[in-house]
Amino acid sequence: xxxxxKDNVLTLHLEGHIDSGNAHAVEAExxxxxxxxxxxxxxxxxxxxxxxxxxxxxxLMRLRKxxxxxxxxxxxxxxxxxxxxxxxxxxLLDVRKRLRxxxxxxxxxxxxxxxxKVYRTDPExxxxxxxxxxxxxxVQQERDTAQKAFLAGVPTAISYDVVRCGExxxxxxxLLNARTVAQIIxxxxxxxxxxxxxxxxxxxxxxxxxxxxxxxxNRKAEFLEWLPNVAPVLEAEEVQTIRDFIEALPxxxxxxxxxxxxxxxxxxxxxxxxLIDIGDAAIGHPVFDVASLILPYLYLPRSAMPEEERRxxxxxxxxxAPIMWNTMCGTYFGVDDAEQIERITQDxxxxxxxxxxYQGTRRCGYDVDYMSRISVPGMRQRLxxxxxxxxxxxx
Numbered sequence: 387x388x389x390x391x392k393d394n395v396l397t398l399h400l401e402g403h404i405d406s407g408n409a410h411a412v413e414a415e416x417x418x419x420x421x422x423x424x425x426x427x428x429x430x431x432x433x434x435x436x437x438x439x440x441x442x443x444x445x446l447m448r449l450r451k452x453x454x455x456x457x458x459x460x461x462x463x464x465x466x467x468x469x470x471x472x473x474x475x476x477x478l479l480d481v482r483k484r485l486r487x488x489x490x491x492x493x494x495x496x497x498x499x500x501x502x503k504v505y506r507t508d509p510e511x512x513x514x515x516x517x518x519x520x521x522x523x524x525v526q527q528e529r530d531t532a533q534k535a536f537l538a539g540v541p542t543a544i545s546y547d548v549v550r551c552g553e554x555x556x557x558x559x560x561l562l563n564a565r566t567v568a569q570i571i572x573x574x575x576x577x578x579x580x581x582x583x584x585x586x587x588x589x590x591x592x593x594x595x596x597x598x599x600x601x602x603x604n605r606k607a608e609f610l611e612w613l614p615n616v617a618p619v620l621e622a623e624e625v626q627t628i629r630d631f632i633e634a635l636p637x638x639x640x641x642x643x644x645x646x647x648x649x650x651x652x653x654x655x656x657x658x659x660x661l662i663d664i665g666d667a668a669i670g671h672p673v674f675d676v677a678s679l680i681l682p683y684l685y686l687p688r689s690a691m692p693e694e695e696r697r698x699x700x701x702x703x704x705x706x707a708p709i710m711w712n713t714m715c716g717t718y719f720g721v722d723d724a725e726q727i728e729r730i731t732q733d734x735x736x737x738x739x740x741x742x743x744y745q746g747t748r749r750c751g752y753d754v755d756y757m758s759r760i761s762v763p764g765m766r767q768r769l770x771x772x773x774x775x776x777x778x779x780x781x
Contacts, residue, residue, distance in 0.1 A: 387412060389419045396426035401434040404442030413445045420452065428453040433461035433484070443475055456480040460522070482522075488513055488549040488556060497566050497649045497662075497701070502554070504662065509563055513549065514663065515556040522548070525555040528665030532557075534602065535664055539595055540641060541588070542661045543652065559662060563655045567648035568701030571710075578706045582713030585651055588659050590718055593672045595641040605642055605670030606635060612744055615752045619762050624770065631736070631773045635671050642668045642675050647682050648710065649701050673779050676718065677737035683711035684731075685742065719781075733779070736772040743769050 390397045398419065404412055420428065428449060438446075450457040458480040462470065470481045490513060493505040502516040516525055525548055532545045543559035550556070567581045609632045617625045643650075644666025652660045668674075686696055687704040700707055715727050743765050750756040 387415050387419075391423060391426060394426050395429055396420065396423045397429045397431050399431045399434065400438075403437040404435070404445070405437065405439040406441045409439070409441035409445060412442070413448075416445060416449065420449070427455065428457060430457065430459040431461060432459050432463070432466060435463070435466055438466060438469060440473070443469075443473060446475070446479060450479060458482065461485070485548055485550045485555070488551050488558070490515060490551055490556075496569065498698075501663075501665070502556075506561075507558075510560060511546075511558055512543070512561045512564075512662070513551065513556045513558050515551045515554050518553050520555065522555055524665075525557060529557045531602065531667050532559075532664055535641070535661075535667055538597060538601075538641065540592060540661065540664070540667075541659060542664060561652055561654065561660065561662075564652040564660065566701065567651040567653060570653060571648065571706060572702040575703060575706060578702075578709050579713045581648070582710045583717045584659060585646075585648065585710075586714040586717035588651065588661075589643070589646055589675060589714070592643060592646075593640050593675070596639050597641050597669045599639060599669075601669070602641070603668045605644075605668040605674050606632060606637065608668065609740070609744060612748070616743075616747050616757060616761070619754060619757045620765075624765075627770060627773060628740070631740070631776065635673070635779060638671045639669050640672050642670050642672070644668055644675070644678070646675050646678060671779065672781075673734065673737050674741070676715075677734050677741055679711060679714060680731070680734060680738035681742060683707040683714075685738070733777055736769075736776040739769045739772050 387401060388399050390399070396419070398416060400412075430446065430449075446457065446459070456479070459470070460482050461484050462481055463484050467476075467481065467483050470476050470479070475481065488507065490505040490507065493507050495503060496506050496512065497504040501520060502514055504512055504514045506512050529545050529548055532542050536542045536544065543561050543564075546558040546560065548555060548557055567585055571578050571581050610629065613625060613629060613632075643661060643664055645663060646661075650661060650663040652662055654660065682700055684707070686700055687707045689696060691699075693704070696704055711731075712724075712727055715730055716722050719726075719730055721727060721730070743761065746764075747757055747761050750761070
Protein backbone atom coordinates (compact mmCIF):
# COMPACT_ATOMS: atom_id res chain seq x y z
CA UNK A 387 0.00 0.00 0.00
CA UNK A 388 1.04 3.61 -0.56
CA UNK A 389 -0.67 6.90 0.17
CA UNK A 390 -0.91 10.40 -1.31
CA UNK A 391 -2.08 13.66 0.28
CA LYS A 392 -3.53 16.48 -1.80
CA ASP A 393 -5.81 19.34 -0.75
CA ASN A 394 -6.26 17.68 2.65
CA VAL A 395 -7.53 14.47 1.02
CA LEU A 396 -5.59 11.36 2.04
CA THR A 397 -5.86 8.67 -0.64
CA LEU A 398 -4.90 5.13 0.37
CA HIS A 399 -3.89 3.06 -2.67
CA LEU A 400 -4.66 -0.63 -2.02
CA GLU A 401 -2.91 -3.26 -4.13
CA GLY A 402 -2.99 -6.97 -4.97
CA HIS A 403 -4.76 -9.43 -2.68
CA ILE A 404 -5.92 -8.58 0.83
CA ASP A 405 -6.91 -11.70 2.74
CA SER A 406 -6.41 -13.36 6.12
CA GLY A 407 -2.74 -13.96 5.32
CA ASN A 408 -1.78 -10.27 5.08
CA ALA A 409 -4.75 -8.36 6.53
CA HIS A 410 -3.01 -7.76 9.87
CA ALA A 411 0.03 -6.15 8.19
CA VAL A 412 -2.13 -4.09 5.82
CA GLU A 413 -4.25 -2.86 8.72
CA ALA A 414 -1.20 -1.78 10.70
CA GLU A 415 0.18 0.13 7.72
CA UNK A 416 -3.17 1.73 6.93
CA UNK A 417 -3.86 3.01 10.42
CA UNK A 418 -0.27 4.13 10.94
CA UNK A 419 -0.63 6.31 7.84
CA UNK A 420 -4.06 7.63 8.84
CA UNK A 421 -2.79 8.65 12.28
CA UNK A 422 -0.23 10.93 10.62
CA UNK A 423 -3.02 13.03 9.06
CA UNK A 424 -5.91 13.06 11.56
CA UNK A 425 -7.70 16.01 9.89
CA UNK A 426 -7.55 14.71 6.31
CA UNK A 427 -10.55 13.29 4.44
CA UNK A 428 -10.06 9.61 3.61
CA UNK A 429 -10.44 8.10 0.14
CA UNK A 430 -9.63 4.53 -0.98
CA UNK A 431 -8.13 3.99 -4.43
CA UNK A 432 -8.82 0.37 -5.48
CA UNK A 433 -7.41 0.62 -9.02
CA UNK A 434 -4.75 -2.05 -8.27
CA UNK A 435 -6.79 -4.13 -5.85
CA UNK A 436 -7.32 -7.60 -7.35
CA UNK A 437 -9.11 -9.33 -4.45
CA UNK A 438 -10.37 -8.56 -0.95
CA UNK A 439 -11.62 -11.09 1.58
CA UNK A 440 -13.81 -10.58 4.62
CA UNK A 441 -10.66 -9.81 6.63
CA UNK A 442 -9.89 -6.93 4.28
CA UNK A 443 -13.48 -5.73 4.34
CA UNK A 444 -13.31 -5.46 8.12
CA UNK A 445 -10.38 -3.05 7.71
CA LEU A 446 -12.54 -0.83 5.51
CA MET A 447 -15.38 -1.00 8.01
CA ARG A 448 -13.08 0.25 10.78
CA LEU A 449 -11.84 2.99 8.45
CA ARG A 450 -15.42 4.02 7.77
CA LYS A 451 -16.11 4.44 11.48
CA UNK A 452 -12.91 6.43 11.87
CA UNK A 453 -13.61 8.65 8.87
CA UNK A 454 -17.13 9.57 10.05
CA UNK A 455 -18.23 10.14 6.46
CA UNK A 456 -19.29 8.01 3.51
CA UNK A 457 -15.94 6.39 2.70
CA UNK A 458 -15.31 6.56 -1.10
CA UNK A 459 -13.77 3.44 -2.66
CA UNK A 460 -12.78 4.42 -6.18
CA UNK A 461 -11.86 2.67 -9.43
CA UNK A 462 -13.11 -0.74 -8.33
CA UNK A 463 -12.74 -3.55 -10.87
CA UNK A 464 -15.89 -5.53 -11.83
CA UNK A 465 -14.55 -8.60 -9.95
CA UNK A 466 -13.89 -6.69 -6.73
CA UNK A 467 -17.14 -4.75 -7.08
CA UNK A 468 -19.00 -8.07 -7.11
CA UNK A 469 -17.45 -8.91 -3.73
CA UNK A 470 -18.57 -5.56 -2.30
CA UNK A 471 -22.04 -6.06 -3.75
CA UNK A 472 -22.55 -9.64 -2.52
CA UNK A 473 -21.43 -8.75 1.00
CA UNK A 474 -23.64 -5.66 1.16
CA UNK A 475 -20.70 -3.27 1.37
CA UNK A 476 -22.03 -1.23 -1.56
CA UNK A 477 -24.68 -0.05 0.92
CA LEU A 478 -22.14 0.77 3.62
CA LEU A 479 -19.42 2.43 1.54
CA ASP A 480 -19.41 4.78 -1.44
CA VAL A 481 -18.15 2.11 -3.87
CA ARG A 482 -17.55 3.29 -7.44
CA LYS A 483 -16.83 0.95 -10.34
CA ARG A 484 -13.79 1.38 -12.57
CA LEU A 485 -14.52 3.86 -15.32
CA ARG A 486 -14.51 2.89 -18.96
CA UNK A 487 -11.52 4.23 -20.90
CA UNK A 488 -12.31 6.38 -23.95
CA UNK A 489 -9.79 7.85 -26.38
CA UNK A 490 -10.53 11.07 -28.26
CA UNK A 491 -7.36 10.89 -30.35
CA UNK A 492 -8.23 11.83 -33.92
CA UNK A 493 -11.83 12.73 -32.98
CA UNK A 494 -13.51 15.93 -34.19
CA UNK A 495 -13.41 18.79 -31.67
CA UNK A 496 -16.88 20.36 -31.74
CA UNK A 497 -16.66 22.78 -28.82
CA UNK A 498 -14.60 24.04 -25.91
CA UNK A 499 -15.27 26.05 -22.77
CA UNK A 500 -13.91 26.95 -19.37
CA UNK A 501 -14.16 23.42 -17.97
CA UNK A 502 -13.28 21.22 -20.92
CA LYS A 503 -13.73 20.24 -24.55
CA VAL A 504 -16.39 18.30 -26.46
CA TYR A 505 -15.45 15.69 -29.06
CA ARG A 506 -17.49 13.59 -31.46
CA THR A 507 -16.41 9.98 -31.01
CA ASP A 508 -18.78 8.48 -33.59
CA PRO A 509 -21.91 9.53 -35.54
CA GLU A 510 -24.16 8.83 -32.55
CA UNK A 511 -22.17 9.95 -29.51
CA UNK A 512 -20.06 12.80 -28.16
CA UNK A 513 -17.91 12.99 -25.04
CA UNK A 514 -17.28 16.05 -22.93
CA UNK A 515 -13.71 15.79 -21.61
CA UNK A 516 -13.10 17.89 -18.51
CA UNK A 517 -9.84 19.70 -17.93
CA UNK A 518 -7.18 17.80 -15.92
CA UNK A 519 -7.58 18.42 -12.21
CA UNK A 520 -11.40 18.65 -12.25
CA UNK A 521 -12.61 16.15 -9.69
CA UNK A 522 -14.70 13.08 -10.37
CA UNK A 523 -17.28 14.38 -7.90
CA UNK A 524 -17.77 17.55 -9.97
CA VAL A 525 -18.10 15.53 -13.18
CA GLN A 526 -20.66 13.17 -11.66
CA GLN A 527 -22.54 16.14 -10.23
CA GLU A 528 -22.87 17.64 -13.72
CA ARG A 529 -24.05 14.32 -15.13
CA ASP A 530 -26.64 14.03 -12.34
CA THR A 531 -27.82 17.58 -13.10
CA ALA A 532 -28.21 16.69 -16.77
CA GLN A 533 -30.33 13.67 -15.86
CA LYS A 534 -32.54 15.73 -13.52
CA ALA A 535 -33.05 18.29 -16.27
CA PHE A 536 -33.91 15.60 -18.81
CA LEU A 537 -36.51 14.06 -16.49
CA ALA A 538 -38.02 17.51 -15.94
CA GLY A 539 -38.58 17.91 -19.68
CA VAL A 540 -35.51 19.95 -20.58
CA PRO A 541 -34.39 19.02 -24.13
CA THR A 542 -30.93 17.77 -23.19
CA ALA A 543 -28.73 15.20 -24.81
CA ILE A 544 -29.13 11.82 -23.06
CA SER A 545 -26.15 11.27 -20.77
CA TYR A 546 -24.63 7.82 -20.42
CA ASP A 547 -21.62 6.85 -18.37
CA VAL A 548 -18.79 8.79 -16.80
CA VAL A 549 -15.50 7.73 -18.43
CA ARG A 550 -11.77 8.25 -18.24
CA CYS A 551 -9.91 10.06 -21.02
CA GLY A 552 -6.23 9.79 -20.21
CA GLU A 553 -5.67 11.84 -17.05
CA UNK A 554 -9.10 13.46 -17.28
CA UNK A 555 -12.72 12.46 -16.75
CA UNK A 556 -15.52 12.72 -19.28
CA UNK A 557 -19.24 12.19 -19.80
CA UNK A 558 -20.66 10.43 -22.87
CA UNK A 559 -23.83 11.80 -24.49
CA UNK A 560 -26.00 10.58 -27.36
CA LEU A 561 -26.18 13.14 -30.17
CA LEU A 562 -27.08 11.93 -33.65
CA ASN A 563 -25.05 13.77 -36.30
CA ALA A 564 -25.51 17.07 -34.49
CA ARG A 565 -23.63 20.35 -34.88
CA THR A 566 -23.47 23.29 -32.49
CA VAL A 567 -25.32 26.49 -33.32
CA ALA A 568 -21.90 28.17 -33.45
CA GLN A 569 -20.69 25.67 -36.07
CA ILE A 570 -23.79 26.24 -38.19
CA ILE A 571 -23.34 30.03 -38.12
CA UNK A 572 -19.63 29.73 -38.76
CA UNK A 573 -20.28 27.58 -41.83
CA UNK A 574 -23.05 29.83 -43.20
CA UNK A 575 -23.28 33.41 -41.89
CA UNK A 576 -26.63 33.91 -43.58
CA UNK A 577 -28.19 31.66 -40.92
CA UNK A 578 -27.26 33.81 -37.90
CA UNK A 579 -30.76 35.30 -37.55
CA UNK A 580 -32.43 31.92 -38.04
CA UNK A 581 -30.23 30.39 -35.34
CA UNK A 582 -30.84 33.38 -33.07
CA UNK A 583 -34.62 33.06 -33.41
CA UNK A 584 -34.62 29.31 -32.79
CA UNK A 585 -32.21 29.60 -29.85
CA UNK A 586 -34.37 32.28 -28.24
CA UNK A 587 -37.48 30.15 -28.72
CA UNK A 588 -35.69 27.29 -26.96
CA UNK A 589 -34.67 29.57 -24.08
CA UNK A 590 -38.27 30.74 -23.74
CA UNK A 591 -39.37 27.10 -23.65
CA UNK A 592 -36.85 26.37 -20.90
CA UNK A 593 -38.14 29.25 -18.81
CA UNK A 594 -41.62 27.75 -18.80
CA UNK A 595 -40.30 24.80 -16.79
CA UNK A 596 -40.77 25.03 -13.02
CA UNK A 597 -38.45 22.94 -10.86
CA UNK A 598 -39.19 21.67 -7.32
CA UNK A 599 -37.46 23.53 -4.51
CA UNK A 600 -34.14 21.95 -3.66
CA UNK A 601 -33.85 20.04 -6.94
CA UNK A 602 -31.20 22.44 -8.27
CA UNK A 603 -29.07 25.22 -6.75
CA ASN A 604 -30.79 28.57 -6.22
CA ARG A 605 -29.01 31.19 -8.34
CA LYS A 606 -30.06 34.12 -6.16
CA ALA A 607 -28.81 32.33 -3.06
CA GLU A 608 -25.50 31.59 -4.83
CA PHE A 609 -24.95 35.29 -5.46
CA LEU A 610 -25.73 36.15 -1.86
CA GLU A 611 -23.26 33.48 -0.72
CA TRP A 612 -20.68 35.00 -3.08
CA LEU A 613 -20.79 38.40 -1.38
CA PRO A 614 -18.76 37.52 1.75
CA ASN A 615 -15.92 36.37 -0.52
CA VAL A 616 -15.56 39.82 -2.11
CA ALA A 617 -16.47 41.84 0.98
CA PRO A 618 -12.83 42.11 2.18
CA VAL A 619 -11.90 44.27 -0.84
CA LEU A 620 -15.06 46.41 -0.94
CA GLU A 621 -16.50 49.15 1.24
CA ALA A 622 -19.39 48.14 3.51
CA GLU A 623 -21.71 50.45 1.57
CA GLU A 624 -20.70 48.77 -1.70
CA VAL A 625 -21.41 45.32 -0.34
CA GLN A 626 -24.82 46.47 0.86
CA THR A 627 -25.55 48.02 -2.55
CA ILE A 628 -24.94 44.68 -4.26
CA ARG A 629 -26.93 42.82 -1.59
CA ASP A 630 -29.95 45.13 -1.95
CA PHE A 631 -29.80 44.75 -5.75
CA ILE A 632 -29.78 40.95 -5.58
CA GLU A 633 -32.45 40.70 -2.88
CA ALA A 634 -34.79 43.00 -4.83
CA LEU A 635 -34.98 40.43 -7.62
CA PRO A 636 -38.25 38.44 -7.40
CA UNK A 637 -37.89 34.81 -6.33
CA UNK A 638 -38.69 32.23 -9.00
CA UNK A 639 -38.44 28.46 -9.36
CA UNK A 640 -37.80 28.74 -13.11
CA UNK A 641 -35.29 26.36 -14.69
CA UNK A 642 -32.08 28.20 -15.66
CA UNK A 643 -29.49 26.73 -18.02
CA UNK A 644 -26.71 28.86 -16.57
CA UNK A 645 -24.49 28.96 -19.67
CA UNK A 646 -26.85 29.29 -22.63
CA UNK A 647 -24.53 30.09 -25.52
CA UNK A 648 -24.25 28.96 -29.13
CA UNK A 649 -21.53 26.40 -28.37
CA UNK A 650 -23.77 24.60 -25.85
CA UNK A 651 -26.76 24.24 -28.16
CA UNK A 652 -26.69 21.27 -30.55
CA UNK A 653 -28.86 20.89 -33.65
CA UNK A 654 -29.48 17.34 -34.87
CA UNK A 655 -30.01 16.31 -38.49
CA UNK A 656 -33.78 16.37 -38.02
CA UNK A 657 -33.61 19.97 -36.74
CA UNK A 658 -34.16 19.11 -33.08
CA UNK A 659 -32.34 21.44 -30.66
CA UNK A 660 -30.66 19.80 -27.66
CA LEU A 661 -28.61 21.24 -24.81
CA ILE A 662 -25.25 20.11 -23.52
CA ASP A 663 -23.02 21.37 -20.72
CA ILE A 664 -25.67 22.15 -18.12
CA GLY A 665 -23.51 21.79 -15.05
CA ASP A 666 -24.43 25.38 -14.13
CA ALA A 667 -28.19 24.71 -14.19
CA ALA A 668 -30.15 26.27 -11.35
CA ILE A 669 -33.50 27.77 -10.44
CA GLY A 670 -34.19 31.47 -10.27
CA HIS A 671 -35.29 34.53 -12.20
CA PRO A 672 -34.93 34.23 -16.01
CA VAL A 673 -32.97 37.50 -16.09
CA PHE A 674 -29.86 35.52 -15.08
CA ASP A 675 -30.01 33.49 -18.32
CA VAL A 676 -30.91 36.47 -20.49
CA ALA A 677 -28.10 38.56 -18.98
CA SER A 678 -25.63 35.75 -19.61
CA LEU A 679 -26.21 36.22 -23.37
CA ILE A 680 -24.72 39.71 -23.18
CA LEU A 681 -21.34 38.32 -22.12
CA PRO A 682 -20.53 36.43 -25.37
CA TYR A 683 -22.55 38.54 -27.80
CA LEU A 684 -21.84 42.12 -26.61
CA TYR A 685 -18.96 42.05 -24.10
CA LEU A 686 -16.66 39.48 -25.72
CA PRO A 687 -16.40 41.17 -29.16
CA ARG A 688 -15.30 44.43 -27.43
CA SER A 689 -12.90 42.86 -24.94
CA ALA A 690 -9.16 43.53 -24.89
CA MET A 691 -8.29 39.91 -25.73
CA PRO A 692 -6.52 39.18 -29.01
CA GLU A 693 -8.97 38.90 -31.89
CA GLU A 694 -8.03 35.29 -32.57
CA GLU A 695 -8.83 34.31 -28.98
CA ARG A 696 -12.16 36.17 -29.02
CA ARG A 697 -13.04 34.47 -32.29
CA UNK A 698 -12.17 31.06 -30.85
CA UNK A 699 -14.26 31.60 -27.72
CA UNK A 700 -17.29 32.84 -29.68
CA UNK A 701 -17.08 30.17 -32.37
CA UNK A 702 -18.07 32.38 -35.31
CA UNK A 703 -17.40 35.82 -36.82
CA UNK A 704 -17.21 38.57 -34.17
CA UNK A 705 -19.31 40.96 -36.25
CA UNK A 706 -22.20 38.48 -36.11
CA ALA A 707 -22.31 38.47 -32.29
CA PRO A 708 -24.40 41.68 -31.86
CA ILE A 709 -26.78 40.39 -34.55
CA MET A 710 -27.21 37.23 -32.48
CA TRP A 711 -28.02 39.27 -29.34
CA ASN A 712 -30.48 41.59 -31.10
CA THR A 713 -32.24 38.65 -32.77
CA MET A 714 -32.46 36.61 -29.58
CA CYS A 715 -33.56 39.59 -27.49
CA GLY A 716 -36.26 40.57 -29.96
CA THR A 717 -37.53 37.00 -30.33
CA TYR A 718 -37.51 36.24 -26.60
CA PHE A 719 -39.45 39.39 -25.68
CA GLY A 720 -41.60 39.46 -28.82
CA VAL A 721 -40.44 42.88 -30.03
CA ASP A 722 -38.86 44.03 -33.29
CA ASP A 723 -38.36 47.74 -32.67
CA ALA A 724 -34.69 48.75 -32.26
CA GLU A 725 -35.52 51.18 -29.46
CA GLN A 726 -37.36 48.52 -27.49
CA ILE A 727 -34.44 46.11 -27.89
CA GLU A 728 -32.04 48.82 -26.73
CA ARG A 729 -34.21 49.52 -23.67
CA ILE A 730 -34.25 45.82 -22.75
CA THR A 731 -30.48 45.68 -23.29
CA GLN A 732 -29.89 48.59 -20.92
CA ASP A 733 -32.23 47.11 -18.30
CA UNK A 734 -30.43 43.76 -18.49
CA UNK A 735 -26.90 45.20 -18.48
CA UNK A 736 -26.60 45.52 -14.65
CA UNK A 737 -27.22 41.78 -14.28
CA UNK A 738 -24.72 41.00 -17.04
CA UNK A 739 -22.10 43.12 -15.28
CA UNK A 740 -22.91 41.39 -11.99
CA UNK A 741 -22.37 38.04 -13.72
CA UNK A 742 -19.03 39.23 -15.11
CA UNK A 743 -17.88 40.32 -11.64
CA TYR A 744 -19.10 37.07 -10.10
CA GLN A 745 -17.29 34.93 -12.64
CA GLY A 746 -14.10 36.99 -12.56
CA THR A 747 -13.67 36.88 -8.80
CA ARG A 748 -14.43 33.17 -8.63
CA ARG A 749 -12.00 32.44 -11.45
CA CYS A 750 -9.12 34.00 -9.51
CA GLY A 751 -10.02 31.99 -6.41
CA TYR A 752 -10.94 35.20 -4.52
CA ASP A 753 -7.27 36.18 -4.41
CA VAL A 754 -7.32 39.45 -2.42
CA ASP A 755 -4.41 41.03 -4.31
CA TYR A 756 -5.90 40.19 -7.71
CA MET A 757 -9.37 41.39 -6.73
CA SER A 758 -7.96 44.65 -5.33
CA ARG A 759 -5.95 45.36 -8.50
CA ILE A 760 -8.28 44.03 -11.21
CA SER A 761 -11.80 43.22 -10.01
CA VAL A 762 -12.56 46.18 -7.72
CA PRO A 763 -11.59 48.96 -10.17
CA GLY A 764 -13.75 47.30 -12.81
CA MET A 765 -16.67 46.93 -10.41
CA ARG A 766 -16.43 50.59 -9.38
CA GLN A 767 -16.16 51.75 -12.96
CA ARG A 768 -18.93 49.62 -14.45
CA LEU A 769 -20.97 47.57 -11.96
CA UNK A 770 -21.92 50.13 -9.32
CA UNK A 771 -23.05 52.88 -11.72
CA UNK A 772 -25.28 50.35 -13.49
CA UNK A 773 -26.73 48.97 -10.26
CA UNK A 774 -27.45 52.40 -8.81
CA UNK A 775 -29.38 53.46 -11.92
CA UNK A 776 -31.07 50.10 -12.56
CA UNK A 777 -34.80 49.82 -13.00
CA UNK A 778 -36.72 46.97 -11.34
CA UNK A 779 -37.22 43.87 -13.50
CA UNK A 780 -40.86 43.85 -14.63
CA UNK A 781 -41.03 40.51 -16.43
